[in-house]
Amino acid sequence: MITIRLSRKVLFAFAAVAALVATGALYAAWSTSGSGNGYAKATTASALTIGDASASTTADLYPGATGAAKLKVTNPNPFPVRITSVTKQTGGTITSDKGAACNASTGVTFTDQTGLALDVAAGATQTFTLSGAVSMSNASDNTCQGAVFTIPVDVTGASNA
């Protein structure tokens, strides 16, 4: 049997570090939330900005079809960020640029996107295509033809340094 002898000071220090890592406290310095705590020592992270991607959309939706959604992300931080999921906001309403009749029955649904690996370089703005993320049912109103839809989402990301 092999016996490893460590001083109690070393063991206490090791345990304390392990506990901080387990709770994520040491990672707070790299979080894009910008809300650190007493353990943060690095540069304070800034929040990602989710911009208007409507200008980059390609018309591909019609009743019975699926299409792509566009996501525009700006990373103001001095480190790269990886987007890992894009999910529709709970209770969020999908709207269009075609007015009330279309908004009342867009027929559009968004499929939550998880397991993503969308990388945004430090200080960069990038637009991503989420293929197959949007579908349109036959309930879509006639006035929705040519519409641009805005879909409220939560974007989850993390430091990718």
Added chain:
Amino acid sequence: MRAWVLLLVVAVAAAHPGGAAAAWSVARPGSVAAKAKALGAGNTPNASVTGRKVTVSWTASSFTTGGVVPGYVVRRYNVTTGVGTGALNGCSGTITGLTCTENSVPTGSWQYTVTPAAGNWRGTESGKSTVVVVI
């Protein structure tokens, strides 16, 4: 004994990297955008009569940004009154092909049109076909 407790804490922390990952990520509210196509215009159909059957055929229409439309709605117009109605008996509803035959057409002079369709969407109605006479 205390040393063994500390080693256990270390082992548990090392075995649960998910705890660190969960605190590492953050969700930001925003929006994504998507865009719909728009239906184009129907192409003027041909119509031919055999007895009380009228066969209507047309060429495919496209969305304004490209791609073939999925269906068509056929209408029949009374030449004398100009009143139109949805075609029946073989040409009713949304037709996914490029031809249909309407059976038991009432006596009279008729013209047909086709309109691109997808669900509740409708494109621009075509011009009217040549006149067919059902005796």
